[in-house]
Amino acid sequence: MAVNRLADEYPYAYSDFYPSRTPCVFKSGPDWPVRKGPLGQGVEREARPVYEWTFINPLAYANAGEAKPFCSLILFIGVKPYSLLYEAAVAATAVIKEILAEAGFPDIEVAFVESIVTRSLATGPKLLSFDPLFNNVPDLRKPFTTALGLSIAPLNHPHFEGTAALYFRLSKDDKRTAILTCAHVARPPPVYGNTGMTGGNTGRQPREEFVALGNMGYTNAVKAMMHTIGYLLYSIDAWNNALVRLGELVEGEDEETTERRRQYEELVANATKKIKEVNTLHDEVTKRRTTPDQRVIGFALHSERIEVSVKLHGFTKDWGLIELYEEKIDWFTFQGNKVYIGGNLSLTDFWKTMFSQPVDQANYRYPRDGLLQAYGVVQDDEFRNPQHLDVHGEKCLLVVKNGLTTGTTVGRTNGLESFTRTYDDHGIKQTSIEIAVLPYDKTHGKFFEAGDSGSVVLARDGRIVGILTGGAGPMDETQTAYLTPYWWIEQQIKAKFPDSFLYEVVQ
Structure with a gap:
């Protein structure tokens, strides 16, 4: 215009x-x-x-x-x-x-x-706060919060889901905040042509609004609550059976029996308390966040036209920004760019996989409350010459991510080798250089599955490695994930949004 x-x-x-x-x-x-x-x-x-x-x-x-x-x-x-x-x-x-x-x-x-009239934002609640130290059932709460790994999907097509990567401030002069994801998440190929867009479509067309948790993400999150309650009820039944066998407290009872009864009673009490906590969360979610309309958080601000083998490095250009509605975020409790490395990865497991060698353990501290701050960038030369040591003492770049489908997973980048993939949904047949991320080992399972696209991949110390764009391999075998290095994506973002920067570190 x-x-x-x-x-x-x-x-x-x-x-x-x-x-x-x-x-x-x-x-x-x-x-x-x-x-x-x-x-x-x-x-x-x-x-x-x-x-x-x-x-x-x-x-x-x-x-x-x-x-x-x-x-x-x-x-x-x-x-x-x-x-x-x-x-x-x-x-x-x-x-x-x-x-x-x-x-x-x-x-x-x-x-x-x-002008055009857009739908009122007052109908839906804010995203939930996330503080694993104080929040009840944090693993179940996390999908409904601003923690990185947030599931996002177009409001009008909530069955096309991906993961949000990083929070950006669009300039120092205003409060506008956006989240980075893949272009094929911001504008799914079955719905949109590979044309790209910018400006939020606020002129002649309505905004392309986005929700936190599409169909799969919401369904899986609610199912996880119900499965947790079912498991706890089953456990309570088993523990109560043990208490029946132990009988009532009698005078002169041996200390071992008394202690064992106390342990089972404590297990029952804690499980009963946790069921109440899960039910409270379930009520909040199902009463106020059931429909996609209630989960709107922002709109597509920019989406690149997907290109492969982009000069000079041959990488894939596949990124977009979703601008957030300010009133949808509880900024007082907002944690910024932190990845929750808890959930299906315990404190001990993170330590054993990421810092398995004694030489690496001297100054190691588990991230506070399991939230790994994204800070700094892994540069090109470190992909060629990684300095981390794996469980075998071999040098590699150890990484972690939290995505929609697989949650927290660990892996290792595959050095300098180039890997190619195709964007068939966009009619792109050419191959493109990507960085491969391999699973840590067979016991830790896949690093990536469909729905994890857009996830930020961090080095073990929190430095940003890249953004996941996809994966390859038969579904019944361990997949290889592919990422685009963040140092290159950052250059692309700065070219389009020169005043933008990563959201400030939140203490």
Whole structure:
């Protein structure tokens, strides 16, 4: 859309309501103040309340930072983009002004602006806070929180799911926050062509909104709660049977029997308490987050056109950004870019796999509350010359991720070898260089499964290695995962969003 489309007829089309992107077709009354010279369109306006066409709003307007409005009352009338010509807006304004004057309100001004009404955000709750130290049943709670590994899906196509990678601030001058994912997650190929998009589609088309937890993610999370309750009930039954065999406390009973009874009673009490905690979470989730509409968190801000073998390095360009609605995040408890390495990977298992050699263990500390802070970047030369030691004492780059499908998994990158894959869903047949991530060993299972695309992969110390784009191999065999190095993705993001940066470290 050319900038002069409206300004040729009405010179203040893009300055009257600056910095809003809402273009004004025509506004009655005296010209609003503007700066002269190069900054003539840079005066920020602030709408003031006067206690949705697409909508009609009665508003007052003032320059940003000034208390007194220069326009005491204006009828702000929204029309669909491209639906109203300048001449028609002028004519309609004259009629409206005449009606207002006859009603005794000659000083009320009128503005026609191009806009669309979007669905209210008030219908859905915020994402849950996540503090494994204080939150009950953190493993079951995690899918509904802002912890990295968040499942996301398009609102209108919630069966196409992927994983969010990292949080970004879009600039230092505003509070807008976005999450990084794969382009094929942001705009799934069965639904969208490989054209890319930017700007959030806020002009002529509605926003492509996203939900936290698509169909699979939500169903699996609720099933996990029910399975947990079922297991606990089964265990309580077995422990109660043992208590029956132990009998009631009798005088002169041996200490071993007394202690064993106490242990079983404690197991029953703890399991009963945990069932209540799971039921509380289940009630919260099923009452307030059942439908995708209730789980909307943002919209597609940008999605790259997927390309393979991109010069100079031959990597795959497959990334997108989802901008978050500010009111959907509890910023007071927001943890930022931290990956939960708990769940199906115990504290001891993380230590044994990631720091198996004594030379690595001297300064090792398990991440506080199992949250590994993403900080720093693994550069290209370390892929060629890794310094971690595996369980066999061999040098490698040990990595961890938390994704939608497989949760927390550990693996190792495969050095300098190039691996290729195809994007058949996009009609791309060429091969592309990717970094392979192999499972840690057979006992730890697959590193990646469908749905994990978009997950951030971290080195054992939290440095960012890359973003998962896919995997390969027969489904009944251990898969090889593929990632694009983050150091290269960061360059691509900076080229499109030069003011963006990784969300600040949250202490």
